[in-house]
């Protein structure tokens with residue numbers, strides 16, 4: 124598989140780019156929902172529009188009514204979301220939860236996929252339990268009870284948890300906290316008794332929940348995949364969410380970079396355009412190079428995932444780390460090269476900085492993933 | 503698709519029965535590379551066999567047309583060839599400035615006779631080329647070069663001096679930038695080819711900090727160059743020179759880890775990596791960058807083969823690849839500790855770590871410095887003003 128887009132993918136990219144630039148623009152979405160104090164932090168109308176374009180079902184199989192596409196295509200949409208900082212439940216619903224549902228029973232698919240395809244439902248994934256991403260450790264307990272399970276524990280950093288109709292929850296049905304085995308995934312409706320949320324606004328204006336699960340009673344049919352054997356599906360969900368977040372980071376980096384390069388071509392000081400200063404040119408050129416490399420790494424990871432390659436795990440971590448690194452550099456250089464105006468709320472570059480910070484933490488930062496690269500490489 | 507599958511099978515079988523086991527070991531250093539040429543001394547029978555077998559099939563230059571000594575492979579086939587070679591660790595059968603630099607320039611600018619003649623010699627490893635660009639006063643500012651070719655009707659008489667001419671003392675021929683019009687800076691340079699054995703050519707090796715002496719000062723004292731040995735038009739050699747530099751930069755970028763899929767952390771001393779958590783972390787962060795760059799190299803090559811991608815992208819690749827390679831060898835030295843300092847001992851393979859480490863410092867100078875690469879990216883890709 125060559126590492127450039129096929130004709131179909133190019134068309135998809137054109138559609139996504141145009142749509143996000145028009146409908147997902149910062150003024151129309153991010154600022155609007157932020158400044159009106161929206162409790163969801165995103166617009167349901169846009170989510171519906173994404174459904175009309177088929178995007179919400181991009182990773183849902185054709186048999187189940189979706190587009191049956193892969194990580195490369197989902198990544199194309201993610202990059203445009205990143206470029207426009209468009210708040211949307213696409214990553215948690217159409218990528219992460221959809222991956223989990225893809226591995227679920229006919230019954231669960233029938234219950235949840237139609238809502239996703241129509242844009243009526245929003246999903247979230249509840250995996251993290253501490254302030255740093257560490258899915259190797261899962262302490263939330265699910266014990267057999269009645270004709271199903273009872274869940275007790277706490278989850279944190281659950282993006283869109285409060286808006287979600289259903290949450291994919293990773294819980295332990297056997298073993299101790301650090302065991303790889305003994306994990307089970309559950310599809311938990313938001314209004315289930317015993318599930319409480321403390322929704323908080325984050326630095327980037329997205330809304331995340333601290334979730335408490337206190338005696339949450341679920342029927343056995345809420346199980347996604349195998350009881351005790353959920354690690355495999357969980358890894359698939361993690362890979363999907365990580366590579367999706369990496370693609371979003373590439374978009375954030377590219378968006379911040381475009382703004383900055385444009386500014387370098389416009390702003391004058393000392394009687395010159397600031398883009399004529401070699402110190403800024405070199406930093407901009409270095410940044411360009413980092414973003415190109417991050418995009419290539421992300422593309423490669425998407426392809427390996429779509430091809431079911433055993434090297435995908437490694438490359439997903441490379442992509443998440445590299446994209447995070449590049450985006451971090453892009454937003455820092457972006458603010459610096461804008462000077463004072465870069466520090467103002469009115470100007471958009473600071474919004475990129477905020478989004479990058481939240482994305483960096485989501486599904487593991489560059490340190491977590493570099494560590495994972497070392498482990499997967501055997502040192 | 504199934505054609506490509508068959509092709510892969512074919513290549514795999516051919517490699518299996520034709521690539522000698524010794525040629526599946528990594529190249530130790532520059533001395534261990536098969537450079538070809540009139541006076542080349544093969545390091546082993548295996549090295550000779552491997553080059554000859556590949557040359558006979560056109561595999562030394564797989565994507566050149568058959569008529570010019572290549573195998574006429576498509577982009578997809580050439581990728582398969584590279585992947586299959588990488589799979590068994592097969593060395594390049596032949597490496598040369600002819601393949602990396604002059605060949606692509608001739609394919610674009612050469613006459614049919616020049617292509618048949620010179621490309622065939624390159625593909626078969628018969629003639630080794632060197633590059634006469636830099637002069638004592640003209641490095642980054644190459645276009646200021648002074649070496650002059652005086653028009654004598656059916657030939658030029660060339661006088662002047664080049665410097666940093668890699669392998670000038672081992673090369674058979676030189677591709678050389680020569681001023682043929684003193685009144686016009688950019689459109690006053692011609693791209694000439696001539697035999698290093700021509701009367702009036704002399705070389706003087708320069709010792710590098712690595713202790714090796716792979717490059718020279720090169721002097722031209724009334725050297726006669728027949729008129730048919732020009733590539734492209736008179737006074738338009740700068741176009742050829744720039745095009746060639748794109749390929750040179752592409753090539754140098756891949757020494758920066760482009761073809762190395764293996765992680766550095768797993769290649770260096772495990773003990774060193776595991777005992778010092780800070781070093782281990784540095785290795786891990788390096789591996790993220792290196793593996794990401796490997797994907798970038800693959801993407802870049804894929805795009806080049808089908809004419810996608812920005813034409814100035816090789817400058818970005820060269821910058822990123824060489825800076826990465828310098829970082830790689832810094833970490834190799836750190837992980838190697840005092841053992842990596844040994845300069846001559848047998849245990850250190852003649853100081854190969856230390857010498858390689860020093861050699862990599864040239865990566866971001868040769869073929870255009872990192873600063874110049876960034877200038878080009880800023881101007882040609884980012885369209886920043888001035889520059």
Ligand SMILES: Cc1cc2nc3c(=O)[nH]c(=O)nc-3n(C[C@H](O)[C@H](O)[C@H](O)COP(=O)(O)OP(=O)(O)OC[C@H]3O[C@@H](n4cnc5c(N)ncnc54)[C@H](O)[C@@H]3O)c2cc1C
Pocket residue numbers: 632633634635636637640641642643665666667668669717864867868869870871872873874877
């Ligand atoms: C190992 C090796 C092999 C080589 N092989 C060959 C060969 O085979 N053939 C050949 O012709 N040449 C060869 N070269 C020469 C090489 O191309 C030059 O060294 C290179 O182009 C830099 O020129 P210079 O050495 O004159 O440095 P200078 O141009 O003098 O540069 C000195 C410093 O100034 C910086 N600088 C210069 N201009 C600018 C600018 N506009 N903006 C910012 N910074 C700037 C440079 O980046 C560098 O850091 C080789 C060099 C090495 C090290």
